Amino acid sequence: MYNPKSKVATEFIDDAEIQETLAYAAAHKDDFALIDQILEKAATLKGLSHREATVLLECDDPVYLDKIYQLAMEIKQKNYGNRIVLFAPLYLSNYCVNECRYCPYHHHNKHIARKQLSQEEIVREVVALQDMGHKRLALETGEDPVNCPIEYVLESIKTIYGIKHKNGAIRRVNVNIAATTVENYRRLKEAGIGTYILFQETYNKQAYEYLHPAGPKSNYAYHTEAMDRAMEGGIDDVGCGVLFGLNLYKYDFVGLLMHAEHLEARFGVGPHTISVPRVRPADDIDPQNFSNAISDEIFQKIVAVLRVAVPYTGMIISTRESQKTREKVLHLGISQISGASRTSVGGYVEPEKENTSQFDVNDNRTLDEVIGWLLDLGYIPSFCTACYREGRTGDRFMRLVKTQQIGNCCQPNALMTLKEYLIDYAGPETRRRGEQMILDTIPLIPNEKVRALTVQHLADIENDQRDFRF
Ligand code: SF4
Ligand code: SF4
Numbered sequence: 001m002y003n004p005k006s007k008v009a010t011e012f013i014d015d016a017e018i019q020e021t022l023a024y025a026a027a028h029k030d031d032f033a034l035i036d037q038i039l040e041k042a043a044t045l046k047g048l049s050h051r052e053a054t055v056l057l058e059c060d061d062p063v064y065l066d067k068i069y070q071l072a073m074e075i076k077q078k079n080y081g082n083r084i085v086l087f088a089p090l091y092l093s094n095y096c097v098n099e100c101r102y103c104p105y106h107h108h109n110k111h112i113a114r115k116q117l118s119q120e121e122i123v124r125e126v127v128a129l130q131d132m133g134h135k136r137l138a139l140e141t142g143e144d145p146v147n148c149p150i151e152y153v154l155e156s157i158k159t160i161y162g163i164k165h166k167n168g169a170i171r172r173v174n175v176n177i178a179a180t181t182v183e184n185y186r187r188l189k190e191a192g193i194g195t196y197i198l199f200q201e202t203y204n205k206q207a208y209e210y211l212h213p214a215g216p217k218s219n220y221a222y223h224t225e226a227m228d229r230a231m232e233g234g235i236d237d238v239g240c241g242v243l244f245g246l247n248l249y250k251y252d253f254v255g256l257l258m259h260a261e262h263l264e265a266r267f268g269v270g271p272h273t274i275s276v277p278r279v280r281p282a283d284d285i286d287p288q289n290f291s292n293a294i295s296d297e298i299f300q301k302i303v304a305v306l307r308v309a310v311p312y313t314g315m316i317i318s319t320r321e322s323q324k325t326r327e328k329v330l331h332l333g334i335s336q337i338s339g340a341s342r343t344s345v346g347g348y349v350e351p352e353k354e355n356t357s358q359f360d361v362n363d364n365r366t367l368d369e370v371i372g373w374l375l376d377l378g379y380i381p382s383f384c385t386a387c388y389r390e391g392r393t394g395d396r397f398m399r400l401v402k403t404q405q406i407g408n409c410c411q412p413n414a415l416m417t418l419k420e421y422l423i424d425y426a427g428p429e430t431r432r433r434g435e436q437m438i439l440d441t442i443p444l445i446p447n448e449k450v451r452a453l454t455v456q457h458l459a460d461i462e463n464d465q466r467d468f469r470f
Contacts, residue, residue, distance in 0.1 A: 004258070004265040009224035012262035013203050018254045021051050025250075029058035039067055042308045045075060045404065050257035053309035057253055057301060065301070069332055072304035075311045076333040081407040083382040083414035084374055085314070085336040086367070087136040087174070088129055091345045092117050092156055094356050096142030098178075098215030100201070102246060102290065104283040105142045105358060107215065112283050113354040115345040116147060119159050126160050128348040130168025132340055132367045133425035135383040135417065137170055138197060140358070143178035143217060150184045153177055157191045167424045167466055172385035174239070178217060179226035185233025194388045195272050196230045197239035198223075202247035203255025211246055227259070231267045236394025238263070239316070241275030244302070245293045253302060260310055269394045273314040273336065276303055276329075280320045280359035300328055307333030312401040319343075319363040323373070326363060330377065339370035368427050375433045380441060382414035383421055386469035408447060409470045412454040415441055416468050419461045 002014035028034050038052045048056070056068055093116035096105040104112055117125065129137065137160065141148050153175070160170050175188055176197040188196065202208050205220050212218040227238045240259055242252040256274065264270045278299065279287045287293055294302070307315060317326055317334045319341040326337060342348050344357035365373070374381045386409060387397055400406040415438050422434040438458065445451040450470065457468040 004262045006262075007225065007228060007266075009221040010205065013224060013255050013258055015205065017258070018203070018251055021054050021254050022250055024051055025054035025058040028055050029060070031055075032061070032064070035059055035064055039064075039071060042071055042075070042311075045078065045311045045402070047311055048309040050254050050261060050309075053257055053305055054250070054254055056305045056308065057250065068301075068308060069304050072307040072333040073331055075307055076315075076335060078404055079311055079401055079407060080314075080335050081380075081411045081414075082378065083380045083384070083410050084330065084334070085136070085382045085384060086134070086339050086370070087138055087336065088132075088134045088338055089140050089176075089318070089341050089343065090125060090129065090137045090160075091140045091343060091347065091356070091358065092122070092153070093141045093144070093148040094345050094358070095144035095147035096215075097144050098142070098217040099213050100217065101211050101213070102201075102243060102279055102285060103358065104285055106284075109284045111355070113356050114147075115354065115356050116152070117156075117346060119155065121346060121349075122156055122159050123163055125346065125348045126163045126170060127165045127168075130163070130165050130170065131425070133371075133383065133421045134367070135170060136172045136174070136194070136385050138174045138176055138338075140176050141178075143215070150180065150187060154187055154191050157188075157193065161192065167420070167464075169467070171467070172388060176239075179223045180229075182229045182233040185230045185235050189234040193235070194385070195237040195239045196227075196235045197241070197273070197275070198226050198230075199241040199243060199275065199277065200224065200252075200255070200259065201243045202252055203242065203259070204247045204251050207247040224259075227263060227271075228266065231263070231269070236267075236269055237272035237388065237397070239273035239275060240271040241277060241316075243277050243279060244299065245279035245287065245290045247292055249292065249294050249298060249302065253305075256306070257309060260313070269398055270310060271313050272397070273316050274306055274310065275316040275318070276306070277318060277320050280362065282357065282359045283355060285359075296325055296328070299325070300332055303329045303334065304332040312398055319361045320359060322362045323365065327377065330379065337370075340365065340367040368425070368430050371421065371426065372430045372433060375430070375437050380411070380414040380437060381418055381421070381434075382410070383417035384410065384413035384469070386413050390469065408450065411441070412445055412450055412470050415454060416457050416461065419458050420466055423461065
């Protein structure tokens, strides 16, 4: 029985409710009076129910699709302004006891090298990331209680926060590790993590069990209820996502929204971020084997409708996608991207040394190229990490997004962190374009006091001071 407040996975992700939603959406896909009403509601920035959103997902009328795309961009602009936040993944360990059919780290894959970074190697990786200009990381590990216990992850976080190299600093460490216990989530919270990220992969229990034939991750309920345990452990920013291509995308789209509704219903805080990865080629993995692969057009529609349906959430796209695809979805509401990523263990220092990567990267540009590209597209590249450092997490953060106030912080913070990047790391051409973006944007800061303080801090940054934030 569907119950968004239930603690039980199969009740808040209820198969019958998903099937009924899909049938309802298929029956109403050409009901333009209803679609108009849904779009009107979405334009108020209050979000949509999973049923309403699925009607939009089913709609294939080109005029209405254009309306959805336009609204998606408007909502992103209203909530976050035109900044795009940058981050990089850092792979710590690829030991894994699970058997996920779509991931080269699965336990029985004998052709990849297994590796776990020592603390000294972590320092070298992080220095390489800092020297590019990164300030925000997402830690990635496989699941292996013996080779990669929680103590190792906690020690690694401490190491990373402690590295001071030139003007660099990692100011926010997000963590993407396997579903774990309330106690371990509490320890991660105490270690000062930003967001806890865990992808559901697919919400369809039957497909999930087929895709995860062995290992702790094969337990659908334990995995699906992980965000509840994370929140019980005090982590109030969680990042959700599915791996599109594993299962019917419409089913997972509904599941993802029901998960967001569940977290709102139970904790008053929906997902801080939603990621939209698609299956990619990798060692021992051929995307052709996944018959549910989705086209670029459908992918764009998913991004746009998620943006419209969950207006408060940050939306992330990684280097799994090509420059071209990333460019398209940036215009549909994406607010965070990775840049210059290496998906192998130790890959920032020794990119080609060993075959340890989780997937093939589809966008191989340097961070400086990515920054230049964002500037050309009219976005402000941002290395901001202010919110969690100022205690703006969970419901405090959500209140600010839902009242369209967070943009008042995002915009000046983007300018100040961009300024740091331009001075410390940018090539001359990127610096020129970035300085122009800063000059053009300062007059647009609406609050006079904030504007004056931003100008002051930009001058302070020129004078070698760092780390200002609103
Ligand atoms: S997806 Fe995660 S849990 Fe599954 S095999 Fe890969 S690293 Fe292990
Ligand atoms: S102010 Fe908060 S929401 Fe805005 S970019 Fe910075 S950390 Fe993100």
